Structures are given as C-alpha cells and as structure tokens.
Amino acid sequence: MSKYDALNIKQIAELSGVSVATVSRVINQNGRFSSETEARVRRVIEESGYVPNFVAKSLRTSKNHVIGIIVPDILNSHFAGLVLELEKKLFAHGYSTVICNTNESIELEKKHIDTLIAQQVSGVIFISGTKTCKVTQDIPAVYLDRRPASYCEPSDRVLIESDNRTGGYLATQKLIESGCRNIAVFCSRDMDTNQQARFIGYQEALAESGLSCDEAMTFDLHEVSILQARDEMLRIFPSIPNLDGVLCMTDTIALGVITGLHELNITIPEQVSVTGFDDAPLAAYFQPPLTTIRQDIGALSGAAVESLIKMINGEKLESQHVVVPVSLVVRKSTRQQV
Amino acid sequence: MSKYDALNIKQIAELSGVSVATVSRVINQNGRFSSETEARVRRVIEESGYVPNFVAKSLRTSKNHVIGIIVPDILNSHFAGLVLELEKKLFAHGYSTVICNTNESIELEKKHIDTLIAQQVSGVIFISGTKTCKVTQDIPAVYLDRRPASYCEPSDRVLIESDNRTGGYLATQKLIESGCRNIAVFCSRDMDTNQQARFIGYQEALAESGLSCDEAMTFDLHEVSILQARDEMLRIFPSIPNLDGVLCMTDTIALGVITGLHELNITIPEQVSVTGFDDAPLAAYFQPPLTTIRQDIGALSGAAVESLIKMINGEKLESQHVVVPVSLVVRKSTRQQV
DNA sequence: TTGAAAGCGCTAACAA
DNA sequence: TTGTTAGCGCTTTCAA
Numbered sequence: 001m002s003k004y005d006a007l008n009i010k011q012i013a014e015l016s017g018v019s020v021a022t023v024s025r026v027i028n029q030n031g032r033f034s035s036e037t038e039a040r041v042r043r044v045i046e047e048s049g050y051v052p053n054f055v056a057k058s059l060r061t062s063k064n065h066v067i068g069i070i071v072p073d074i075l076n077s078h079f080a081g082l083v084l085e086l087e088k089k090l091f092a093h094g095y096s097t098v099i100c101n102t103n104e105s106i107e108l109e110k111k112h113i114d115t116l117i118a119q120q121v122s123g124v125i126f127i128s129g130t131k132t133c134k135v136t137q138d139i140p141a142v143y144l145d146r147r148p149a150s151y152c153e154p155s156d157r158v159l160i161e162s163d164n165r166t167g168g169y170l171a172t173q174k175l176i177e178s179g180c181r182n183i184a185v186f187c188s189r190d191m192d193t194n195q196q197a198r199f200i201g202y203q204e205a206l207a208e209s210g211l212s213c214d215e216a217m218t219f220d221l222h223e224v225s226i227l228q229a230r231d232e233m234l235r236i237f238p239s240i241p242n243l244d245g246v247l248c249m250t251d252t253i254a255l256g257v258i259t260g261l262h263e264l265n266i267t268i269p270e271q272v273s274v275t276g277f278d279d280a281p282l283a284a285y286f287q288p289p290l291t292t293i294r295q296d297i298g299a300l301s302g303a304a305v306e307s308l309i310k311m312i313n314g315e316k317l318e319s320q321h322v323v324v325p326v327s328l329v330v331r332k333s334t335r336q337q338v
Numbered sequence: 339m340s341k342y343d344a345l346n347i348k349q350i351a352e353l354s355g356v357s358v359a360t361v362s363r364v365i366n367q368n369g370r371f372s373s374e375t376e377a378r379v380r381r382v383i384e385e386s387g388y389v390p391n392f393v394a395k396s397l398r399t400s401k402n403h404v405i406g407i408i409v410p411d412i413l414n415s416h417f418a419g420l421v422l423e424l425e426k427k428l429f430a431h432g433y434s435t436v437i438c439n440t441n442e443s444i445e446l447e448k449k450h451i452d453t454l455i456a457q458q459v460s461g462v463i464f465i466s467g468t469k470t471c472k473v474t475q476d477i478p479a480v481y482l483d484r485r486p487a488s489y490c491e492p493s494d495r496v497l498i499e500s501d502n503r504t505g506g507y508l509a510t511q512k513l514i515e516s517g518c519r520n521i522a523v524f525c526s527r528d529m530d531t532n533q534q535a536r537f538i539g540y541q542e543a544l545a546e547s548g549l550s551c552d553e554a555m556t557f558d559l560h561e562v563s564i565l566q567a568r569d570e571m572l573r574i575f576p577s578i579p580n581l582d583g584v585l586c587m588t589d590t591i592a593l594g595v596i597t598g599l600h601e602l603n604i605t606i607p608e609q610v611s612v613t614g615f616d617d618a619p620l621a622a623y624f625q626p627p628l629t630t631i632r633q634d635i636g637a638l639s640g641a642a643v644e645s646l647i648k649m650i651n652g653e654k655l656e657s658q659h660v661v662v663p664v665s666l667v668v669r670k671s672t673r674q675q676v
Numbered sequence: 677t678t679g680a681a682a683g684c685g686c687t688a689a690c691a692a
Numbered sequence: 693t694t695g696t697t698a699g700c701g702c703t704t705t706c707a708a
C-alpha cells in the first residue's frame with residue numbers, strides 16, 4: 001500500500017507521451033528538449049500535482065539536500081534564534097534541516113550523528129563543542145558558536161564564532177565606566193570556550209583600568225540556569241559587602257542574578273550594576289532592562305550557511321575561521337556614565 | 339565521488355562471506371540465520387563502522403522514519419518546548435524530525451509541505467491552524483495545540499489540544515477571587531481558536547460570579563508580541579480608571595502588560611492583578627512572578643506522538659480528539675484570596 | 677531532440 | 693539457514 005498513491009515519473013511520462021528521461025530533463029532543466037515537449041510535460045505535472053520523489057533522487061545522486069543541525073538545547077533562546085536563522089537561510093538555498101537536540105549529552109549526540117550519516121545528509125552544522133566528532137570526518141561540517149575542545153587553529157574544519165573576548169571586554173569596561181570597582185563574575189567556564197574568551201576580555205579590561213583581578217570574585221556555576229545563578233547570588237552576597245557590579249557571562253545567568261538581588265532588596269543599578277551576554281529576546285524586558293552584549297545572529301548564521309554550501313559544492317573557502325563582531329547594548333541595569 | 343567513501347551492504351556481505359540478503363536479515367533482525375553467521379556479520383559491521391544507507395532503505399520500503407513538524411515560530415518558548423518534547427519522543431521511537439518554521443505564513447507552509455511530501459516523510463505534526471492542508475490528505479497527520487480553522491468534529495484527523503476553555507475559566511476565577519471586579523482581557527482572538535476557547539471560559543467565570551462581560555474591556559491585539567501588549571496597555575489605561583485586573587491570553591502578552599504597568603507606576607498585584615497563559619519557562623522570573631495557566635507539554639506531545647505512530651502503523655486510534663487538562667499556577671501577580 | 681537501459685543500496689519474495 | 697534476484701523512482705550515459 002503506498003501511503004499517498006503518488007504518481008511516479010513513469011506515469012508522467014506515459015501521460016505526456018514521452019520517455020522518463022525527457023520528463024527528468026524537463027524537471028531538472030538539463031539536457032535538451034523542444035519547448036513543445038516541455039509545455040506538454042509541464043502541463044501534465046501541473047494537472048496531476050506530481051511531486052518528484054526526493055528519496056529516489058537522493059539515492060541516485062547521493063545528494064539529499066538535507067542539513068543536520070546539532071544543537072545543545074533549543075529551549076535556550078540564543079540557540080533557538082540561531083537555529084531559526086539557519087533554517088530560513090538553508091531553506092532559501094533549497095535545503096531542508098534536521099534539528100538534533102543533544103541536551104548536552106555526548107551519547108545522544110553520537111546517536112544523532114549516526115542517524116544523520118545514515119540519512120546521507122549533505123552537511124552538518126555543529127552548535128556544540130563536542131569532543132568526539134571524528135565520525136563525520138568526510139562529511140562537510142561547520143562549527144558554529146561553540147569551539148570544539150579539540151579545536152586547533154590550522155584545522156580542516158570551519159569555525160564561526162562571536163568575538164567573545166571583545167564582548168567580555170566591552171561589558172567589563174561598561175561596568176567600570178559606571179563606577180563599579182568591586183565586580184563579581186558569574187560564569188560557567190567549564191561549559192564552553194566562549195566563556196573562557198569572555199573571561200580573558202574581562203581580565204584585559206580590568207588590567208587596562210589598573211584594577212586587579214581577584215579570583216575570589218569569580219563564581220563558576222555548575223550549569224547555566226536562572227535558579228543556580230540566583231542561589232549563588234544569595235549565597236555569596238553576605239560575604240562581599242562592597243559589591244557594586246556583576247558581570248554575567250550569559251543573559252540567563254543575569255536573570256538569575258537580578259532575581260537574587262531583588263530578593264535581597266538591592267536596587268539595580270543604584271547599588272549594584274549588572275551586565276549580561278547574548279541580548280536574548282526578553283533581555284529588554286527584564287526589570288530593569290538588561291545592559292548586555294549583542295551577538296549578531298544574522299552574521300553568524302549567514303557565515304555558517306555560506307561556508308557549508310561552499311564546502312558541499314567543493315568550492316574554495318575564503319576563511320576557515322570567521323570571527324563575528326559583537327556590540328554593547330546599554331539599557332538600565334548599569335548606571336549612567338559617572 | 340562519494341562524499342564519505344561509505345561501505346555498502348554488498349561489501350559487508352563480501353567481507354563476511356555471506357550474501358547481502360543475510361546481512362540485511364542480521365541488521366533488521368528478521369528472517370532466520372545462525373548465531374554463528376550473525377556474530378561474524380556483526381563483527382564486520384562493527385569493525386568497518388558500516389552504517390546502512392537509510393535513503394536506499396526508504397526507497398525500497400517507502401518508509402523513511404522521518405516526521406515533519408510544522409510550527410509557526412520556534413522562538414516562542416511554548417512552541418519550542420513542544421517541539422523539543424516531540425523530537426525527544428519521536429527519536430526514542432526511531433524517528434527523525436524535520437522542523438519547519440512557517441513564521442505564520444501560509445505560503446511558506448505550503449512550500450514546506452511540498453518538501454516534506456517529496457521527502458516521503460512518514461507523517462506530519464501540525465502545530466499550526468492552517469486553513470489549507472488538503473495537500474497532505476493521504477499522509478498520516480496530527481493537529482497539535484492549534485485547531486485548524488476548517489476543523490469540524492467528526493473529522494478524519496486527530497486533534498490534540500489543551501483544555502483552553504477551562505484554562506480561561508480558572509484564570510478568570512482566580513482574578514475574581516483576588517477581588518478584581520473590573521477585568522480587562524488582552525487577547526488576539528484572530529490568531530487561533532485556542533484564544534477563542536479561553537475567552538469562552540472567561541465569559542463563563544464572569545457569568546458564574548454574576549459579573550457582566552463588557553465588550554469594551556476586551557482588547558484584541560493584531561499580533562502576540564510584548565511590545566504590542568505594552569503599547570496597548572499604555573494606550574487604554576487612562577480610559578479605565580477602576581481597572582483592577584488583566585486577563586492575558588498568553589504569557590508573552592502578560593509580560594507586555596506588566597511592562598506597561600511598570601511604566602505607569604502601577605503596582606502589581608496591589609493595584610492591578612495580572613494572569614498569563616502557558617507557564618513559559620521565564621514566567622516564574624517576571625517581576626512579579628506570574629500567576630498563569632500551565633499547559634501540560636508532556637501530555638500534549640505524548641498524545642501527539644502516540645497517535646501519529648499508531649496512524650503510521652495502521653493501528654486503530656482510541657480517540658480522534660484528545661483534550662489535555664491544564665492547571666492554575668499561583669504566583670505573585672495576583673492578590674492573595676480576599 | 678529523444679529514448680533505452682543501467683544502476684544508486686537496499687529489502688523481500690522465492691528458490692535452494 | 694542461506695542465496696539469487698527483481699525492483700523501489702530516479703538520473704545519466706550512450707545510442708538513435
């Protein structure tokens with residue numbers, strides 16, 4: 001039983017009174033055929049509502065025009081935004097996308113990758129700093145937004161990431177400009193290399209202003225969650241009497257910190273300034289609206305899609321490593337410049 | 339040039355010293371074979387890292403184990419949560435998912451559906467109240483969370499939705515219990531039938547308490563966005579001096595309303611109580627934390643997956659129309675019971 | 677300009 | 693228990 005009694009190319013050929021080869025040529029616009037024949041075939045296709053079978057086409061051509069996207073957590077609005085843009089751009093190029101949530105699990109990621117390989121996807125975009133993806137050595141792939149732990153510069157793989165270092169620098173600079181002198185850092189440096197880069201930017205900004213980097217002011221969370229950040233804020237606050245600024249390595253952490261500060265009846269930004277990172281869709285609606293670092297989702301996704309398609313087509317890449325600029329978005333969670 | 343010089347079943351057969359049929363039997367665990375043969379074949383597969391070609395398998399069996407999910411906007415956390423759960427459950431059943439964002443565009447939706455048909459997907463889950471999906475008449479499909487405008491009860495299609503009416507009722511009842519007597523409704527009833535059902539629940543709750551339903555207190559937004567809701571709040575507030583409650587048909591709208599009230603220096607819930615709908619991940623972190631209606635994402639996605647897989651396998655369905663209960667989550671945006 | 681036919685990798689019916 | 697083989701729908705070479 002065929003699921004939807006689909007026509008095949010042979011039936012279209014019969015209805016048009018031509019051979020299957022000719023129908024194929026008309027559909028794919030290659031080879032030669034009279035405009036008369038073309039018109040007849042087109043009409044039959046139109047009238048019958050024929051849709052070519054991509055599965056058969058893929059088998060024959062070894063190209064299925066599907067791209068796999070490996071993403072840690074689609075619920076995170078930063079990743080969701082990235083995936084949405086990728087999907088739009090790939091669709092415009094004629095590619096479908098299979099989105100694979102890994103939930104940060106290496107096991108699950110491996111299973112997903114096997115499935116993608118079995119499906120013969122044309123390429124893969126990794127938004128995931130996985131350590132083990134040698135499985136896909138021969139498949140066009142791009143790393144986006146997260147640098148694999150194993151990555152080393154002269155790599156055969158393309159890496160596209162934000163200028164995290166500058167982001168960390170700008171946010172810290174803003175806090176310093178706002179008069180903060182005792183800045184705590186809320187991060188989760190084990191998570192990915194982005195946070196490490198942001199941390200370096202933070203250290204640079206401190207150094208530049210002649211402030212010292214006190215390890216006791218750095219708080220590493222076990223996971224990036226609102227609740228963890230809020231709990232940590234409540235825990236550490238009593239021990240830092242002169243705290244006047246918190247540099248949060250993601251907007252999610254910032255929301256937790258803000259929540260904690262509210263519970264402590266600390267006013268933001270009068271008593272403590274807070275900055276985030278990502279510019280999540282809701283960041284402008286936090287209370288107070290969050291000063292944060294905006295990542296350029298359009299540029300990130302654009303570079304990823306462009307690179308990947310070039311790789312698939314066997315074209316030469318201009319760059320193996322794209323660093324996308326970030327920008328500071330000033331809102332109300334930091335004091336006006338003093 | 340094969341992209342990743344993949345082995346095929348024939349090579350595995352040769353390496354194992356058996357026929358392709360036997361290899362196929364071992365892989366799919368059907369037919370009979372000696373445990374000796376099985377062990378040999380398994381070892382070869384293991385050592386060679388062979389992954390069967392799903393494309394060929396799909397072509398042969400007309401089953402590709404891919405499900406298409408049509409979703410309006412993956413950036414909306416309610417939809418993102420639903421999609422994430424669907425993906426997890428389908429993956430556990432051996433299905434991959436192709437996620438298609440329509441951005442509420444019928445055009446785009448049609449293109450996506452054509453692509454899905456061409457890919458010979460095994461089924462489709464529509465999280466989308468599209469009016470025109472007869473294209474897929476013969477493909478197993480489930481409507482989830484949004485009722486198609488054309489839907490009529492004794493349908494050949496499965497519909498899975500939350501008990502929106504009760505949700506609207508419970509939220510309104512909570513506002514009334516909190517002492518509200520002049521309740522405004524912020525909705526976007528053109529968007530989908532869910533909002534219409536919630537509105538009926540609202541009317542029922544009012545009637546039950548002997549309150550009248552004043553059409554002048556109903557505000558329909560052109561789109562569900564934080565900014566629109568906030569703007570509308572600012573616009574209407576001056577004309578409703580005794581406003582003491584706002585029933586918001588989604589959490590997104592509620593966030594806009596809260597933002598507007600903050601700007602008007604109105605305290606929540608002392609002066610005005612606010613309720614939402616969805617229980618978005620961030621709803622607990624609004625200021626104040628939002629009283630809202632929780633939709634059971636697990637139950638919704640579970641029912642959808644179960645129904646769809648039964649349809650694909652040609653099994654009989656217990657129910658064509660599943661209504662999933664909702665629950666009231668009380669937080670700080672409504673006054674304590676008076 | 678068009679058609680015949682091989683074959684992509686796999687499954688499944690039939691044969692042994 | 694295992695092997696042989698047709699054929700899923702399509703593209704593409706070769707021939708006409």
